[in-house]
Each structure stands twice: as structure tokens, then as C-alpha cells.
Amino acid sequence: MSDALPWLPWPHRLLEGPCDVGTEQRWHIELSDGRRAVVGQLAADLARDESIRRRWVRDAERMQGLAAHALAPTLALGPEPDPRDPAALAPWRVRLDPAGETLESWLRRAPATIEELSAVFVGLADALQSVHATGAVLRDLRPSQIVRTPDGRVILVDVGLSRVDVLSSHTASSLLMQGSAYAAPEQIHATAVDQRSDLYSLGVMMWQALTGELPFGDGPAFMREPGHGLPPLVSLRRDVPPALELLVRACLDDDPSRRPATASDVSWVLRGGAPTSLMEHATTVCQHCGTRLRVGQRLCLSCGRVSVRFVPAMPGEPEYGVDLCTIDEDARKLEWLQGFVRDIAEGQTQAPEFLVGPTLLYAEEERRRRIRLPARLFGGLSEQTAVALHEVMRDKGLDTKVVGPPAVRSASMLPGGIAGVMTVTAVSFATLGWGTAFGVTLGVGLPFLLLALNRYNNVRQWVQRTIPRFRLRALPAALPASDPLVARLAALLHEGMPGDVREVVGELALLVQRLVDHRAAHVRDHRELDMLVAPLQPLVGAVERLVGQLHEIGRELAELDEGAMVRALAASTARREGPEQRAPILQGLDRLRALEDRRAEVFHRLLEARSLLTRTVELGLAVHDEGLEHQRSLAMAMAALGEG
Numbered sequence: 001m002s003d004a005l006p007w008l009p010w011p012h013r014l015l016e017g018p019c020d021v022g023t024e025q026r027w028h029i030e031l032s033d034g035r036r037a038v039v040g041q042l043a044a045d046l047a048r049d050e051s052i053r054r055r056w057v058r059d060a061e062r063m064q065g066l067a068a069h070a071l072a073p074t075l076a077l078g079p080e081p082d083p084r085d086p087a088a089l090a091p092w093r094v095r096l097d098p099a100g101e102t103l104e105s106w107l108r109r110a111p112a113t114i115e116e117l118s119a120v121f122v123g124l125a126d127a128l129q130s131v132h133a134t135g136a137v138l139r140d141l142r143p144s145q146i147v148r149t150p151d152g153r154v155i156l157v158d159v160g161l162s163r164v165d166v167l168s169s170h171t172a173s174s175l176l177m178q179g180s181a182y183a184a185p186e187q188i189h190a191t192a193v194d195q196r197s198d199l200y201s202l203g204v205m206m207w208q209a210l211t212g213e214l215p216f217g218d219g220p221a222f223m224r225e226p227g228h229g230l231p232p233l234v235s236l237r238r239d240v241p242p243a244l245e246l247l248v249r250a251c252l253d254d255d256p257s258r259r260p261a262t263a264s265d266v267s268w269v270l271r272g273g274a275p276t277s278l279m280e281h282a283t284t285v286c287q288h289c290g291t292r293l294r295v296g297q298r299l300c301l302s303c304g305r306v307s308v309r310f311v312p313a314m315p316g317e318p319e320y321g322v323d324l325c326t327i328d329e330d331a332r333k334l335e336w337l338q339g340f341v342r343d344i345a346e347g348q349t350q351a352p353e354f355l356v357g358p359t360l361l362y363a364e365e366e367r368r369r370r371i372r373l374p375a376r377l378f379g380g381l382s383e384q385t386a387v388a389l390h391e392v393m394r395d396k397g398l399d400t401k402v403v404g405p406p407a408v409r410s411a412s413m414l415p416g417g418i419a420g421v422m423t424v425t426a427v428s429f430a431t432l433g434w435g436t437a438f439g440v441t442l443g444v445g446l447p448f449l450l451l452a453l454n455r456y457n458n459v460r461q462w463v464q465r466t467i468p469r470f471r472l473r474a475l476p477a478a479l480p481a482s483d484p485l486v487a488r489l490a491a492l493l494h495e496g497m498p499g500d501v502r503e504v505v506g507e508l509a510l511l512v513q514r515l516v517d518h519r520a521a522h523v524r525d526h527r528e529l530d531m532l533v534a535p536l537q538p539l540v541g542a543v544e545r546l547v548g549q550l551h552e553i554g555r556e557l558a559e560l561d562e563g564a565m566v567r568a569l570a571a572s573t574a575r576r577e578g579p580e581q582r583a584p585i586l587q588g589l590d591r592l593r594a595l596e597d598r599r600a601e602v603f604h605r606l607l608e609a610r611s612l613l614t615r616t617v618e619l620g621l622a623v624h625d626e627g628l629e630h631q632r633s634l635a636m637a638m639a640a641l642g643e644g
Contacts, residue, residue, distance in 0.1 A: 005029070007079065007089055008039065023056070023161070028097065036097040037075065040158065047090035050582065051569050051589055056161065057083045058593055060093045063160040066134045070127030072096050072147075072157040098155045103205065104143035110212040114239060117209050118270045123154040124202065125267035132195040132263055133608075135601025136160060139193065140183045141201040143208075181214050185254055194500065194603050195263070196256040202266060203251025203259075210244075211236050215252060243275045257503045261611040262604075268615075284473065285343045295473075297510045299483060301490040301502070310344055310389055310472055313382045320386035321379035321403040321468065322393070327354055336396050341377070345470040352469070371469060376403070379468030403466075482516035485533065485540050492547045501550055504606050508543060511613045512536060518617070542641035543609070546602055553599045560592045608640035 003014040005027060015036070017027030024040040031037055042056045057077070064074035075094045077083055083091035106112075106120070124146060131138065138159045147155045184200035187193055207215040207230075215230055230252065233245040247269045253259050260266050269275045283292050286300035287309035293300060300307045313319045327334065338351035353370045355362060362370065377400075378389060386402045393400045489509040493502050516533060569585045616637065 005039065008092075008094070009078070009080075010076075010094075012037075021158075029094075036099075037094050038097045038157070039092060039094050041092040042090050044090050048086070050086050050573070050586065051566060053086060053091060054084050054586060054590060055593060057091050058590065059161050060091070062136070062597065064093075066131065066136055068130040068134055068136075070130045070154060070156050071159070072098055072155050095157065098147050098149055098157070100147045100149040100155070102144055103146035103148065106148065107143055107205070107208055110209050111237065112209045114241070114244070117206065119152075120148065120209070121202070121206055122267050122270045123148070123152065124205075125263045125270065127154040127156055128195075128198055128202065128263040129267070131156065131159075132198070132604055135597065135604055137193060137195050137600045138198050138201075139187060140180050141198050142180060142182050143205060181216065181218055184256070186256060194256065194600055195607065196259045196261070199251050199259050199263060199266060200256075202263070203248055206248045207233075207252065210240060210248070243269055246275050257500065261504075261607045261614075264608075265611050287344060293506060294510050296514075297506070298513055299486045299490055299509070301486075301493050301506050301509055308473065310378075310385045311382060312380050312385075312472060317382060318405045319379065320381045320383050320405065321376050321466070322381065322386050322389045323374050323401050323403050323466075324354075324377050324393075325374045325399045325401060327356055327373065327398065329356055330397070333397055337393070337398060340393070340396075341470055344473055346473045347471075376466045376468050378470055378472060379466070381472070385472075482513040485512050485516065485536055488540050489543065492544060497551070498554060500603070501547060501606070504603075504610055505543065505547060507610055508606075508613065511610070511617050512540065514617050515613070539609075539613075539638055539641070542638060543606070546606055546641060549602050550599065550606075553595055553602070557592070557595050557599070560588055560595070562589065562592055565589055565592075605641050609637045612637040612640050 004012055005014065008029075011032040012029040015028040015030055017039075018025040020026075020043070021040075023043055023046055025043060026041075027039045029037050029039055042053065046052045046056075060074070060077055063071065064077065072095050075096065077093050078091065079089045082088070103120070103124070112120070127146075128138075128141075138156070141156075141159060145157050145159050147157055149155060182201040182204045184193070184197040187197060204215060207213075210233060230249070233240045233248060234242075247260070247266065250259055251266070260269075282295040284295050284307070285292055286303060286305070286307045288305050288307075289300060289303040291300055291302035293307060297307055299305070324337075327337070334354070334356075341352055354375075355367065355370045355372050359367055359372075378386075381389070383402075390400050390402045486509045489505055489512070492505055516536065565585050565588050569582060569589075572582050572585065
């Protein structure tokens, strides 16, 4: 064929191109068998940077080798024999061009109906899940890379190459200028991101499909103003179901840990599944070490102790209280006290407010709503708990005191006073006559009554001050059966463990606790308990192995400084050093890429196990045949961990 690319070693006909797309030049061609394909070649100026060239080739090879049905097949990479050779032609790839409409074109017709959106994004979430299951992270998924075929399938094209732009001395400035509105904000901070970054892209597209607009404008997410929020979707579209709004907002969260765990969680909700795993989970703190954990978690995964330290007095024990005597206008003290009360008090959702300074400065409604000092914060405590609470608050500069068992105070002073007056009156009338009796009553009985009224009022105010304002959070309900398993998971979280791993393992620990406790509530002896816990032993063992692998990967990644290697490579090139001098640096960069890919693969298995175990717990509370469903769901979680 005459119209052809001279360096492409296949018979073909040139249809269109070249055009610049991102870091590539692209051509549309027709192969000799009639199939259409796209040729992408790394831009010549980028190909001269040896580190970028190797990174592009490695990513292209990896996407070519992924066994994901949703990827457009890559037919070839070149040039032969080694596309990494800096002396060769700029590297290129050829992939099939599937027939269909891009999501970019479909979004131009937005807003879409809820039914159409669900159908489109269920397919897209399933396609993403097939890619994520191989351990890959696409990092910057865009509507132009998503094709919907005439038969309703979703095919991903030209994905997985965005890392060419990351930490390259050649393109560091262009990264800020060309950042995508679909890329998750954490990508500017770290190159080792996980699959939840792709779910952010999914959230941007769903918002766009529902409203016709990008949620945060055309610029990259990391450049938007901090705290820039989104209006409720229902205020833009009244027909948006609450579950869909919850899903979209979760995908768009800046914090990856608050997004759905996997793409299958997204498709689950879009197919009508309960979005309980996306809801805000209440947190508290370990009352020993202060580490944040989920409400209901029995063992702290940081210090390994029972998370609740402050407990009420046992029946029959003397009861103590803790009073807040005064509080100054230091905002930091008040903020700490409010957070502390929320963490240790039962059902406390609003921050407590106090009357600080002269009461005349407050409106009447504020005086009724705020707590007047001195006030009893907690009561009914054991002496050890009362002392411990006092010491914690005293260390923060608060004026508190421990109050012992209350002294006996008569609340019947008013009735006693009335009875006394009546007695004096009766005696006077019987012995002294009407006139004298009336004088005696006024002179003796009335002062006694006034004294009784005053003392009664003092007692009433004392009772108001000493009614505990808050009740301690109850000890998490848990049976000893789950504690050894949770303790094994806690042992994994040593100092220095990355936050994303700690968060996932913490959730797995709580899920294991809930699963065991629910089933163990119906057992009668230790043999049944052993049979119950046995299926969870290999699950915990698989988590231990995966976390061990992540620890080892993290240790190796910490030894590889990409910025330093890129600078060393640039210096070596400037000195015109030969391949022998550059080889160790290039191998280090290759090793860094391989470790990042391996980490994403292992971490995804943890996320998948968490997602499946969450559904196991949710279903286990509702299914009639608990044993059968328990075994089936555990088998699925084990398979996700690579142990099935």
C-alpha cells in the first residue's frame, strides 16, 4: 500500500494522522485484513530521554500482557529488536481500534437518565474490575479512553501510560499545565497509588453524566482550593436516588480510604445493592494510646489492649464523678475537651458548649443550651476511672476535680419545714389561744419555713450541678473467640506501617470480630467455638502473608529515590558517560516501576478481601442458613487473597 508508515513492518493503509495526543503521535490505519488499528509512537523529544523511553516501553509491554477482557489488544511493539535502545527509532505500539462510541462523545449529551447512567457505568466498573484484578492501576482514566461497542461492551484504549509524566525532569513543568480533571489528587504526592485512584476518575465521569458539568472544573484536582465542596446532587437533579448520590460523593472524596474499596463495590451499588459499605463509619479513640479506631472495635491495633479504658463502677462499688470546675477562653482547650467527650461518651454527636465568663454576655436561649459551671461531666465511675479521667484532663490544662461518693443530703427539707410549722401552730393554738398562737407561728414557724425553702433551693441547684452530663461509651460487645484472631492482625501493624495498609487491616480486624461474635453468640461449648473459628484461621494467615509482602516491598521502595536517580541520569548524560555508567541507574528505575506494580497488585488483593468480607458480615446477619452462606463468602474472600 502506498499511503503507509515506512517504518511499520506490516501491510497497511494510512487513514488519518499524525496527531499529537498526550506524550504520543498517533495514526489511524487499516490493516490488510480490513481491521482498523491505531499506531502510537512516543514523541521524539521524549524518546531522547532514556528514562522516559524505558518507562513508556515497560508500561506498554505490561498493558500488552494483561489478561483483561476489557483492554483493546496490543498487536505489536517496536522497533525490533529492542525498543528501549536509545539509538533506535522512537518506540511505537499498534493496538486494535474497536468500533463504537467513546464515552467522551456520550458525555456531550449529558445529563443522562438514571437508567442509562446505571447501564453505562455498570459496564465501565466491570471493565475496571477486570483490569484491577490483574494488579494494574490506570492512574488517569479519561472519557476519550473508554469505548462502548454496538453490543454494549466497554473497551479501554490507550490506558496505563500516564506515568511517563511523573517525576521526569523533562516533563515536570508540563505535568502541572496538562493535569487532567479526571486524575485523583493524591497522584501529585506519590507515584505508588492504588486502584482507588481510578475510582476517583469514575466519580468525576458519573458527576458529569448526571449534571453535564465537571465537579471541580477543567483544572486538575490537586490545584483546586482546599475545602472546596460540592452542592448536593439532589439540588441539581431531583431524581437522583440517595444511594447514587452517596456512591458518587464517595468516589470523589479526596481521601482514598473513604472511597469504595473496589470497582466491584461501585457496580454492586449501581445494580441495586445496599451501599452500607460506603456510609460514614463512626470512629473513636483507643483510651490507652489515643489511636483512632472504629466504634465497636474491641482490641486496639496499635497498642494491643482493650480499646475502652474508662469504665463505670461495678454494682455495689462506691461511685465517683469528675467535675469541670471552670474553663477559660482558650479555644484550644475547649476544642480538645469537645473532641475528647465525643470520643469517650455514648451517643454524643454534638460538641458540648459551656458558659464561659459572665452569663450576662449570653442570650437567654444560649444560657439554657450551654452547660453552667461547675458541672459534673461524668458520674457513676470507679475510683480508678475517675482519677484517670481527671489526670488526662488536668494534663490538658483543664480545671477538674474528682468527687467521691455523694454525702447524704435530704431532699425533703421543704416537707420537713412545712411539717415543723404545722406542729408549732398546733401546739400554740392548743395551749396559748388564738391571738398568742398566731404571733408564735409568725415569729417561730415562718423563719423555720423560709430556712427550709432556702435549703431546698440549694439542694435543687446542687442536684442539677451533679447530674452527670455524659455517659461513658460502653465496652465493645465482643466474645473472647475473636480476640486471638484480632490480636494476630494487630501484631502486623508495627511502627512505620503505611497508613493505607493500617486502615485496611484495621477494617479487616473489625469485620473478623463482628463475624465471629455474631456466630459465637449461638454456640454452647468450646468445641463448637473451635469449629467456628477454624475457617477464619487461613483467612487471617493469608492477610498476614500479604501484609508481610507489602512490608518488604515498602522497605525496598524506601531505598529507591526516583528523584535522585533521575538527576543522576541527567548528570551522567551531561558528562557523556557510556551505557556502562548509566546501566545501574536505569536498572534502579526499572526496579522502582516493578515494585510499584507489585505493591498495587498485593494491595488490591487486600482491598478485594475487605470488600468481600464486608458483604459476608452484612449478609450473615440476614441469611437464614448462616453456616452455608458463611462458608461460601469465606471461600470468596480467600480466593481474593490468592489462597483459593
